Amino acid sequence: MIQSLLIANRGEIACRIIGTARRLGIRTIAVYSEADANARHVRLADAAVAIGPAPARESYLVGERILAAARESGAEAIHPGYGFLSENANFAEAVVAAGLVWVGPDAASIRAMGLKDAAKQRMIAAGVPVTPGYLGEDQSADRLAAEAQAIGYPVLIKAVAGGGGKGMRRVDDPAQFAELLQSCRREAASAFGDDRVLIEKYIARPRHIEVQVFGDTHGNVVHLFERDCSLQRRHQKVIEEAPAPGMDPHTREAICAAAVRAAKAVNYVGAGTIEFIADGSEGLRADRIWFMEMNTRLQVEHPVTEAITGVDLVEWQLRVASGEPLPLRQDELAIDGWAMEARLYAEDPATGFLPSTGPLEVLRLPGTEAGLRYDMGVEAGDRVSDQYDPMLGKLIARGQAREAAAEALATACRLAQVWPVRTNLGFAARCLSHREFRSGAVDTGFIERHLTALTEPALPLDAMARWAADELVAPEGEGPWERSSGFRLNAAPRREVALVDDRGGRYAVDLAEPAAQAFGGFDTDEGPVVQHDGELRRFRRFRAERAAGGGAADGSLLAPMPGRVTAVDVGEGQAVAKGQRLLTLEAMKMEHGLVAPFDGTVAELPAAAGAKVREGSLLVRVEREEG
Structure with missing residues (x-):
């Protein structure tokens, strides 16, 4: 077994890995940026090494600094968590070349599945069904628009190197295509350093079903059943559950067998997830489920699989990386009960889900007696930075039936207290309590259909x-x-x-x-x-x-958080209509569009494309149209 482990990540996943490693008697080493010097994962680890300034591109995304930290701390192995360098084949190779153990799939498998277009071609060869789309080399705007027209709207534009909902845009009308393609490419280049895209048919009532797979170095590959991750906002998962509601044994056997074929096609070792898109308009059917992509890492939602199988997936990762065979055979794995997970985001649903930052004065979670589990990256007294993803942690509930798991998780979300940072707890509780969700009628359009009710609670x-x-x-x-x-x-x-x-x-x-x-x-x-x-x-x-103060009511749009202006769509003196996009602000790894609060004229425009702005700074002021 590995004796010392460096976790090349931060936040809740670093804390979660440390917990399992400590139980197994493994020494843990954290890495941290200047913004994370006092972070919870640093406090939990046996040792910690500084790796650079706050921006991830100068710290957590710099492989050389991670390797230097491993040498300095005497680490035997590196676990990448998820995000950052977890699916970077070059980094995986560099870890092995440095004589260290890489806790993940080998670089060849990452490369084979990392680019969505090549991965789909490989899946077709392996007999795994894939969604209709365009995977070609010609990346000209004209060719992409023509392919979208041929596929038929609505379509999805997806970054070839994307993941986590970033670098993805739905297009309903040909008139939107050029603008959304540009936005998608810009986000993809910023997040992944690669602005290439593919086009897919958008499924009208899609369900996001994924299968947990696991392989070892002895040629064994198993699945640990499916998860449903259909409750999403802007392609970012909010609620996940296992197993998938409405999944019959025949369909489960078909989708899980396809996932195992996909993993075997790339000689996969370690934890991975095969993601499928299902047409849920007539329920789940084996012939209406298609491969989307493979995530060659542990997933954020892995705790729900752990809850229904009794398996610690991080422990399996460490054992497989140490050369051991999988602890269980396929016939020894079974589903027991139901589990749900809510992601706790530092964001404000009342303001369009804008990220919220600052000190965490209060963080109280209900007790874990009723089948609850919390994977948290923060504690009371910590500070939420604007440099990283806004996810603070996850709340997980298990019950023998779906209704029991949903009610337990909804209650936990209602009772949890986080202050003064804004969170999505009330929003998540309303999702979990909605009659449509409780009935199992879930698809990726659920949140959008009920957005007003979910974000504007009728409070007394x-x-x-x-x-x-x-x-x-x-x-x-x-x-x-x-x-x-x-x-x-x-x-x-x-x-x-x-x-x-x-x-x-x-x-x-x-x-x-x-x-x-x-x-x-x-x-x-x-x-x-x-x-x-x-x-x-x-x-x-x-x-x-x-009580005095400015804001959107007087036409002044202020930066809601620190960030960078990526696009300015209007000019000073230009007439604008209510709801028209004025500019785009990139912050916390996401793009946020600011729109005109009413019909009027752009009176001031201090913002410029590429400029960094502070929270509260004036970006644009609109004068109301007379009358």
Whole structure:
């Protein structure tokens, strides 16, 4: 068995790998950028080595620095986690050439499956069904547009070297194709250093089904059944579950057998995932499921597979990398129960899912007695950086039936407390509780169809404000002269206090009225935070002088976070319509479009393409159209 392990990653996956390695008696070494000097994975590891400045391209993505850290720390092996260098064939080769153990598939397998176009050709040869599309070498805009037209809209533009939902655009109309192709290429070049794309037919009611596969150096390959990852937003997974709802034994046998053939076609060793797209319009059928791609690494959602099989996949990775055979044969693996996972993102659904950064003053999660598990990359007191992916961790629930797992996970999302960083907890709870989801009617369009209901909860804000008022206002004396309501003989006493919440809502609270219900919450230096259905609101006494401020209401669009302006679509003096895209800001590895808040004219445009901007800086100001 490996004796010392360097984890070439950060956040929750680094913490999760450290947990298994420690149980196996393996010494662990963390690496960290300047932004992560005090991060949780650094605190958990037996040793830690600094590898450079905060930007990932200057630290976590620099293979030479990772190898230098391995030499400095005396590491025997390197585990890449997922993301960063995990699917970089050149880095895998460099690790082996340095005399270290690479905990992952060999470079040939990574290369064979890393480029989507070549991988699909290989799968066709192996008898694995693939989706219709264009995989050609001609990358001219005209040729790609012609192929899209021939395939038939809607289509997907996908980065050849993509993954994780990045470098992917859905196109519904030929008029959109050129703009979305440019945006996709720009994001792909930034994320993967490769702007080549392929075109695929977009399936109208698609389901994202993937199969966990595992191979060893002795020629054995097994599957650990399927997962359903259909609940996505902008191709980024939000809720995952195993097994897939509606999967019958015949279809399961067909899709899992295809996944094993795919892994064997590239002599695969280690943990990998074969991703399929299914046409769910008539339920899951073996002849309506097609290969999409292979992820040659551990997946974010691997805990749901662990929960239903009783297997520690990281332990299997370490054992296989040490030369051991797979711990179990295919006939020794079985599904037991149901598991679901919610990704905890530092993002604000109420503002279009913009990332949220800053200090984590509060982070409290419900107890794990009821089949709950938390894979977290942060703790209370940590700081969420704008340099990396906004995922803070994952909440996982297991039950004997799907309904039990969904309810347990929804309850955990409702009760968890994260502050002041905004998260998607309430959003995830509403996804898990939605009647359509509970019925098993899931597909990748679910969130988009129900976006308003999922992002705009009907909160009892007046009642929450009344509850908060008791925390904010000191109790008064018993005598009539000690009460702020004043002494009166001919009317009921009234004691009113003005409150404002952190979203700008204002409330006139009559303290003479009893609180209608009790809420969860906690105190902060700036006022009590009240919790309901996974949503948090902080209340304070209203001060008129603190209510002033600019924003979209007066036409000033400010940078919602630090980032880089990647495109400016308008010019100063140009007339714009409400909802028209004005510019694009890239932050936390994603592109965010800023649109006109109303019809008007661009009065100021200090932003320029390529410029780095700070949070709160003015990007563009629109003057409202007269009348």
